[in-house]
Amino acid sequence: MAAMNARLLHHLAVFLLLAQFTHSALVPNSKNHPELKPRASNTYIVHANHLAMPPNFASLDHWYDSLVAVHSPRPANTSGRILYTYDTVMHGFAVELTGDEARRMSTASGITDVHKDRVLYTQTTRSPGFMGLDPLNGAWNETDFGDGVIIGIIDSGIWPESASFNDHGLGPVRPSWKGKCVHVDGFNTSLCNNKLVGAKAFDAVVRRDGAVPSPRDKHGHGTHVASTAAGAEVPDAGMMSMFSRGTARGAAPKARVAMYMACGDHCFGADIVAAIEAAVKDGVDIISMSLGGGPAPYYLDDLAIALFGAERRGIFVVMAAGNYGPDASRVENSAPWMTTVGASTIDRMFPANLTLGSGVVLSGQSLYTMKAKGTGMLQLVSSESCRMESASWTPDQVMGKIVVCLDRGTDKHGVALQNAGGAGLVTTVDATEWSRDGAEALPFTLPGLTLSVDSYEKLLAYMASEPNPVASFSFGCETIIEENRAPVVAGFSSRGPNPAAHELLKPDVVAPGSNILAAWPVDVALSGGRRTEYNIISGTSMATPHVAGVAALIKKKHPGWTPAMIRSALMTTAGTVDNMDRDILDNGATYGRGDVVRAATPFAAGAGHVRPILALDPGLVYDAGERDYVDFLCALNYSAKQIRLFAPDFVKCNRTLPGGVAGLNYPSFVVVFDNATDVRTLTRTVTAVKFPGH
Incomplete structure (x- = not known):
């Protein structure tokens, strides 16, 4: 353990970001998404403290039914109105209520909070090689291409017939795996194999007929994301037989994929939390989500609450930073128990x-x-x-x-x-x-x-x-490679400072997210009715599964590492120079400042561009866990009621982080100075992992 004067941190290859800024309320720019019609009632997520269940109820389900019957009395069968119950990553249920009913529900004994459901939106022949992944040596060779690690993708579904999901050369999934593929009209369980080991769907917010929904991808986004993370080797792949032709592979080609469809034209928080619950119960190693709904305080963010529960169970969570750049403070999915990924370019042009x-x-x-x-x-x-x-x-x-x-x-x-x-x-x-x-x-x-x-x-x-x-x-x-400077932080990639916690750096890293080739459903036509088995699209959605795949490689080599240790390895080994050995540039940095593209700051690039081979052996890691994150929430001055959303048995803040929010044992530093302070001391603890057995 070492205490360091903040003025000296930059000499020690860590980030010291001196900033003064104000927080503003932000909402996602949704003008490019279908509008939702207003309704008299809406879906609400009711957070319950399961430890406070009255003793006269036989189960949590009975208690929840009673709460709905009392605070939202209607002729319909009460039990049929509850869309989901949550008992793993958090406790509570999703139900349709009017505004008045939601307010009454929030006052009930044992109810921690009631949140109106939010709408969220979905946010590679060359890209693995650009990250330094080589089929003959390096990270893939050391980890057997991530074989056996299971990546849970929460997205728009999957096209199982794609060649990217073939299981050639893969053995059976591990015996502890509890996931499965649903059998519904248009999606047969036989479509799954030793690559696609799970496929489920969650759309109760919009589907009220009781039918089992299909995980088949009708939009393309989920198929693209899944194959980017863990697509199998496919020779001679390309878009419309012309662009980016080569061997397509995901970042972890032998990792297994479990798809949890929770997005159609829109993504609803209640469906997504149900998908997170299922992924955790099934036993995934990694959750990858290329979704977002705009920055929000963590205690109002149901995804942040649910993913706290996932991380507590040892699951590595990787999330998209959002596509709302280049303005400052638009980064989302910014909790410290998530790895937040921005988008960068690769050395490929058309x-x-x-x-x-x-x-x-x-x-x-x-x-x-x-x-x-x-x-x-x-x-x-x-x-x-x-x-x-x-x-x-x-x-x-x-x-x-x-x-x-x-x-x-x-x-x-x-x-x-x-x-x-x-x-x-x-x-x-x-x-x-x-x-x-x-x-x-x-x-x-x-x-x-x-x-x-x-x-x-x-x-x-x-x-x-x-x-x-x-x-x-x-x-x-044609496709041209190795002629343009790369990586460059994409202009659309959301930037910090972090509006939810000013002294926590986000995004954490950047990864390829511009003009990315990956699998595509042949039934999802491009403009003009054209069809293709591989498509090229851009966004932090594409960057996120690259990091999920790299995390799978790390998990394969170091199965005992905590999620924080994996995040630390990614961050402390990330690169800050491009293929010309010059500072990584920021495509959005010229906005309002003239025409000269400038070097990316950590608010745009985080720790830098992921480097898989180095991330396998970082030497030292910064670790953190549930207790540290609760202390972090205390440092944000959250109330005990708000913190119990994350940790139901929480009583009060007995410990404080030295240095406040900036004192979290995180692999980066952000320090905000007020006018009365010019020196702050922060503490970090590192763990050596270079030796056998670590």
Whole structure:
């Protein structure tokens, strides 16, 4: 144990972040998601202290039924109104209530709190190799590709027929595994094997017919995420037989996958908590969730509460940081018992060019699958926002023209443009919302490309200077690697400081999350009705399963390590320089500061980019457990009632963390100085793990 003056910490290769900032209430930007219709009643998650159950009830279920009958009396059968009961990662139940009923329920004896259910949203041929994973040596060789470790994915379901979930060369799952695959219409248990060892579904919030839901993926997100984490080796994989061709593998190719479908068009907290419960009971080693609903205090975050229970049982939890960058303090899933992952780029591009009438060539990216031949120069027209205007495009406006507009990463506007007779589409992200240099490859249905914001501004300047601006496309329809600087923190990746706990660094690490190839359901069509077995998409959703896979490799080599030790290994060995041996850049760092891309700070990149081979042998680790996290909650000045949401037997804060929140034994430091303080002393304890048996 060592006490260190905060002024000296940066000399010891740890993070000292000196910051003064104010906390603001934040909500997720959900304008790109389907709207929910208001209802007279809503789903609520009722947190109960099971230790306070009155003795006259035979079971918790009977007590819960009684609570509903008393505080929400209705003619319907009370027991049928409870959607889920929770008894593993937390205690309580989910039920539909009116606002008045929820308020009455919250006053009942033994009820700790009542939370209105939140809506959450879903947030690799090259990427494993870019992280240093090599099939012939290194981390994969040392850990037998993570064989036997079980990763529980909570997402939109899975497409079991994908080649990425074949079990060639895998032995049976371990005897202690309790999971299974459900048998429902359209999903037969025979579809599971020694790779896909579990598949269940949870959608009681929207499904009220009592039927067993199917874990089949109808959106694509879950299949993509699962194969990124633990997809089997698939030779000659690529998107639409053209892009990123090579051998596809997950980060832990021999790890096993258990899918818990809890997301459809929306993800509801009550369903997700039920999925977490099931994953823990089944015996997963790792839970990976590429979901988020915006920052919130931990005592109001049902996922944080449930995942506290999962971590307490030794399960490593990895979560997406969110896609709300580059603004500060938008990071979510930020509790210290979670490993929070931001997104970075890899050294792979899908180049496409736009040649202006002036002769200037602007380089962008595109997944358009046909080379544009003989189109010549086409007229350019500006449409300020694809999102707002695409539905109203008419042939008179766009026939035979290239439309230039802002977008947030979707090609659905290309279909509308094609239907109106448009000849091409040029998009970029909105610099006020995402990054200054965030060109993302999209599978356009007609000639189209995305430009960085800087190139887009050059295009607009040309259009403003010419009475008849024109341009032409050229597409290589190819994949280029090792020519661009990488990793770079993606502009969309959510940043700190951590709004829920200012002196806890989040995100923890970054991992590949931009233009990631992974498995895709053939029944889930891309824009224009096109189908593919592998798709390229971006987001912290894609970064998260990379870290889940690396954690599986660590778990394989060190089965006795706690979740905190695995997190520590990932963080203390992460890299802060790119493939050019220069500081990792931040695509969002120029927002409001000019046009020069700047080095990423720990608020954007956390400890840095994951390096699997080094993470297997970190030398020293920072460990923490339930008692430490309860002390952390005490340091946040949470009330005893709020802390009992996490630890039902909690009485009062008897211990204090030296240094407050910043005193948690965590592999990073964030120090907030007030005007009266210029020196703070913090303490950390490290454990040597270099020796056999550790």
